[in-house]
Amino acid sequence: MLRDQTLLRIPGPTPVPPSVQRAMSQPMIGHRDQETKDLLKTITPKLKPIFGTEQDILILSASGTAGLEAAVVNAVQPDDDVLVIVTGAFGDRFVKICNEYRISVHRYDVAWGEAVSPDAIASYLSEHPEIKAVFATYCETSTGVLNPIEELARVVRQQTDTLFIVDGVSCVGGVQTKMDEWGIDILVTGSQKAMMLPAGLTFAAVSERAWHVIERNERPSFYLDFKRYRDSLANNSSPFTPALSLLLGLEQTLSMLEEEGLEQVYQRHQTMKEMTRAAFKALNIPLLTADEVSSPTVTAIKPDDFEAEKLRGVLKNEFGLSAAGGQQHLKGQIFRIGHMGYCSPIDVLQTISIIETALHRIGKSIVLGAGTRAAQEVLLKGGN
Amino acid sequence: MLRDQTLLRIPGPTPVPPSVQRAMSQPMIGHRDQETKDLLKTITPKLKPIFGTEQDILILSASGTAGLEAAVVNAVQPDDDVLVIVTGAFGDRFVKICNEYRISVHRYDVAWGEAVSPDAIASYLSEHPEIKAVFATYCETSTGVLNPIEELARVVRQQTDTLFIVDGVSCVGGVQTKMDEWGIDILVTGSQKAMMLPAGLTFAAVSERAWHVIERNERPSFYLDFKRYRDSLANNSSPFTPALSLLLGLEQTLSMLEEEGLEQVYQRHQTMKEMTRAAFKALNIPLLTADEVSSPTVTAIKPDDFEAEKLRGVLKNEFGLSAAGGQQHLKGQIFRIGHMGYCSPIDVLQTISIIETALHRIGKSIVLGAGTRAAQEVLLKGGN
The missing domain is CATH 3.40.640.10 (Type I PLP-dependent aspartate aminotransferase-like (Major domain))
Incomplete structure (x- = not known):
């Protein structure tokens, strides 16, 4: 690293x-x-x-x-x-x-x-x-x-x-x-x-x-x-x-x-959320929350065929990326990605592409790039 | 400035x-x-x-x-x-x-x-x-x-x-x-x-x-x-x-x-106190506290023939030096000089020489340099 x-x-x-x-x-x-x-x-x-x-x-x-x-x-x-x-x-x-x-x-x-x-x-x-x-x-x-x-x-x-x-x-x-x-x-x-x-x-x-x-x-x-x-x-x-x-x-x-304008700030967060959600959907990895109630600032993912903590370990140790785990009874069950504050759509592209690489590393079978592509498509459509 | x-x-x-x-x-x-x-x-x-x-x-x-x-x-x-x-x-x-x-x-x-x-x-x-x-x-x-x-x-x-x-x-x-x-x-x-x-x-x-x-x-x-x-x-x-x-x-x-060593840190503060007190004594400006009970970190001065607030104003506006005033019933009666933390004897020399200049500016009759000299003598004696 x-x-x-x-x-x-x-x-x-x-x-x-x-x-x-x-x-x-x-x-x-x-x-x-x-x-x-x-x-x-x-x-x-x-x-x-x-x-x-x-x-x-x-x-x-x-x-x-x-x-x-x-x-x-x-x-x-x-x-x-x-x-x-x-x-x-x-x-x-x-x-x-x-x-x-x-x-x-x-x-x-x-x-x-x-x-x-x-x-x-x-x-x-x-x-x-x-x-x-x-x-x-x-x-x-x-x-x-x-x-x-x-x-x-x-x-x-x-x-x-x-x-x-x-x-x-x-x-x-x-x-x-x-x-x-x-x-x-x-x-x-x-x-x-x-x-x-x-x-x-x-x-x-x-x-x-x-x-x-x-x-x-x-x-x-x-x-x-x-x-x-x-x-x-x-x-x-x-x-x-x-x-x-x-x-x-x-x-x-x-x-x-x-300077950015609050409306644009809120739109940026909305776009980052949609990019993140689209990526995990494209990878067939379940999200914890439904679209209608999901926050523009943080996304929780609830994997059903790999260990969240194993992924978090690889993300941190091999790629220097800190993701959050679950709290209380969700400990070990989910991982969470923050996309707020000093974070932009291009950071989300990087985050998704790193997660894909790490998923491959822990042996999860995915189409590399599929999540990134879904996120790119959201970004290119202007976040709509 | x-x-x-x-x-x-x-x-x-x-x-x-x-x-x-x-x-x-x-x-x-x-x-x-x-x-x-x-x-x-x-x-x-x-x-x-x-x-x-x-x-x-x-x-x-x-x-x-x-x-x-x-x-x-x-x-x-x-x-x-x-x-x-x-x-x-x-x-x-x-x-x-x-x-x-x-x-x-x-x-x-x-x-x-x-x-x-x-x-x-x-x-x-x-x-x-x-x-x-x-x-x-x-x-x-x-x-x-x-x-x-x-x-x-x-x-x-x-x-x-x-x-x-x-x-x-x-x-x-x-x-x-x-x-x-x-x-x-x-x-x-x-x-x-x-x-x-x-x-x-x-x-x-x-x-x-x-x-x-x-x-x-x-x-x-x-x-x-x-x-x-x-x-x-x-x-x-x-x-x-x-x-x-x-x-x-x-x-x-x-x-x-x-790295400095705590004993030396404490000695530095003691020296800064003694320099400050020696300076005001040499200028015949009363200190609020007796030597025996004075703190190595802050010195309060209680002038009897000029206004503390007038001096503070000149220090701040002409020389960019912030000194503290008095609190509660001592408001307007005293001013306070901090000499702690990231502060050394050479900073005290500067502070005293600025205060002397400002005192002259507000019309207080002093021998310019007399306070600085007293502080220098303390420093040269090794703070004893």
Whole structure:
């Protein structure tokens, strides 16, 4: 293997663009100096269209899980009942966080690889008017399912005083999101997925409705207290010393997304998804998810005649390509390819052609090039 | 001003060494790949001598305040009384965190600019046997005081079952620290001070005694739960996607500290402090703190015949040098010079010579060069 030539094709962290690495290498600045105020002033408005909101986007220096936990501790009051929709490992994480805080959780499980049905949630909510918040996962990273967040929001909005809280970590920035129009109350994402940065920042946008709940919530929190971030951001500042190198990188990724145009960014992700799915279909290797519920950012493959882990080992050791495995009960059953952030259709062509080579190496009988050709055809048709 | 030539002389964030910036620009790696396990395996043992402990050092991706909050939520049980020693803004932050969690706090205030007396704490503790944890600040960043942590530890150790929890954010890595030998139970620091990195990581080491308390503590926490980090670290892993670019940088800063030798690192900081103090004494400008309690990492100056903020403005706008102002009631009364991390005696010579020039510019009558000369004499004497 050529040293340093490694391909990160897991569903985050993603590769970091060279110009972003250069931006992060700028001389360090003072967190209370004008430079940092200017930086936050530049960043904040550029984040809004990505979330589809007029609200300010709060930036916490922490992993995405801290953003999910912040949503829980800020918006769920001690006696509230909540509904958590679990379509995979990250829905399950919301449950674990709520359990840690001894919150009364209604857990709504969906088979891994399927999306939740908004009608089923509508019924559930009408039978359980005590539910004060609904937690959902936009893209469930562990399965590659994109849940129908717009429809779920419509269902939740039919209830009075029920908040809709969405984990958008593995897709916001790569998939169109209209927080205000759809009616999401808290939307959380992280830096290391479609935002093209290293991990270390988590973002949260909060609706007016959610702020009302947060204002009267007495659950203790300090570092994760959204109010502190909102109040500081009003002065283009942060309550605690932020991860400044990541903010300097963020300024550059936002400028890249703006230059490409968000519509084109979303189309690029859609094309990469269709290329990836077409390739595995052409190779007769089963996909975990149906077309209608598949995420533009990550694809899970569920082989029926070779070992996923054996393929992953060859990909990593012989070709320097990192693919993700399955989580929890899907461990060893699937492998996952990330195609988000700093990733383009030509990277997908390379990824597919490497996987074909590796499949041949592990003795799986395939027509070499058949998957690549299917992906090329999608690309040549303009991703339609 | 020459663009890009800016001098960050605040007490953190500090400048980042070029080799560390290059290390952080390495291609991104997978957080569950062998590369990350290898990285954590390299980092962990090199952190131990900096803390002076045989315990593993937990690394949380967050600001230092999150590390302080983690110490509180992990080690203080709901009905515990705690004593917080407040010698400045960061002791006060410990109080704010405890108040947020409605912990019964005994607040022990010391005049800002002075260190706490261990004898006074010994008396206080003997009168208040209900106190289950004592919180202290090693270097109080807001005043430049280095509190007598070794003696305080001895005093706390005379009590049975009282934990000693130390905020070492603005000095660990620049000042000798012997956690195990002295008897500290939880020691927290951050990445953006003597550790020469951007902000975004916080470190915590936990004694066996503290683990016993943590194990039976039922206070909810998820992202800040030390147990999750300890259990993952046992497998060279982390419970949540860590800020990998900062970990790649940390590997390099640890290697730099090891190469220089910790004894020499501590001596360098001592020399920088003595140079800075000698300079202001030679200029007849009052220092906030007495020699005996002054920190090797930051010096606070309390001018009596010119405005601190006016000097800071000229330093920043004409010379590109960021110095820190005062916090809370010392706002406008003092300015603070950081001399820690990626900073050496020759940087101090430059800083002093710039400050002299700026003092002249704002109309303060001084003998130009007198402060620089005093600093040079300290340096030539080998810092003794």
